[in-house]
Amino acid sequence: MTEDKGIKLLVKRLQSxxxxxxxxxxxxxxxSGDPKILPVLFDLLIANPNKEIxxxxxxxxxxxxxxxxxxxxxxxxxxEKYFSIRKELLVSCWHSGLDYSxxxxxxxxxxxxxxxxxxxxxxxxxxxxxxxxxxxLIDSLAQALYENLNEMKEEKRxxxxxLIRLLETKKIQx
Numbered sequence: 001m002t003e004d005k006g007i008k009l010l011v012k013r014l015q016s017x018x019x020x021x022x023x024x025x026x027x028x029x030x031x032s033g034d035p036k037i038l039p040v041l042f043d044l045l046i047a048n049p050n051k052e053i054x055x056x057x058x059x060x061x062x063x064x065x066x067x068x069x070x071x072x073x074x075x076x077x078x079x080e081k082y083f084s085i086r087k088e089l090l091v092s093c094w095h096s097g098l099d100y101s102x103x104x105x106x107x108x109x110x111x112x113x114x115x116x117x118x119x120x121x122x123x124x125x126x127x128x129x130x131x132x133x134x135x136x137l138i139d140s141l142a143q144a145l146y147e148n149l150n151e152m153k154e155e156k157r158x159x160x161x162x163l164i165r166l167l168e169t170k171k172i173q174x
Contacts (some may be wrong), residue, residue: 005132006032007034007037010025010028011037014040014041015040019052019053022044022050022143023053024039026053027056027159029041030063035066038069039072039076042082042089044057045085045088047077061095061096065097065098069098070103073093077106086114086118087118090118090122090125094128098157099131104131104137104170107125108126108144108167111123111126112160116153116156118156123162126166129170132171132173133170133171133172134172140167141167145160145163145164
C-alpha cells in the first residue's frame with residue numbers, strides 16, 4: 001500500500017462515526033507519525049466532543065517525534081481556525097521535546113499579542129531552547145517586547161520582563 005493510500009485510509013477512519021475506528025486510526029498515526037495528517041487531527045479535536053478521542057489526540061500530539069511536525073504545528077498556531085486549541089498545541093510543543101527554536105521570532109510575537117495563559121505556555125517553550133541567537137535578533141525582539149509594556153496588566157508585564165531577561169541569556173557569546 002502506498003503512503004498516500006495509507007493516509008487516505010486513516011483520514012477516512014478519523015472521519016468515521018465509530019469511536020473505535022477513530023481511536024484505531026489515532027494509534028496508527030502514533031506509529032507512523034506522518035505530519036500531513038495533523039490538520040485532520042486538529043479539526044477532529046475542535047469538532048469532536050468525545051473526551052476519549054480528544055484525550056487520545058492530545059496524547060499523540062504530546063508524543064510527536066518527527067521534527068517535520070513542528071512546521072505543521074506552527075502553521076496551525078498562525079491559523080485562526082485553530083485558535084480554540086492553541087493551548088493544547090502549545091503544550092504539545094514542550095511535551096514532545098521537538099525543537100521549535102527556529103520559530104523564536106514568531107513565538108515571541110505570540111507572547112506579546114496573546115493573553116497571559118497562552119503567553120505563559122509560549123514562555124515555557126522558549127525557556128527550553130538551548131540554541132543561542134544573534135545579538136541583533138535578540139535586541140530587536142526585546143525592543144518589540146518593550147513596546148506597550150506600561151499598558152499591560154501587571155501579570156503580563158512581569159512575564160514580558162522575564163522573557164526579555166531570558167532572551168538576554170540566549171545571545172551568542174563571543
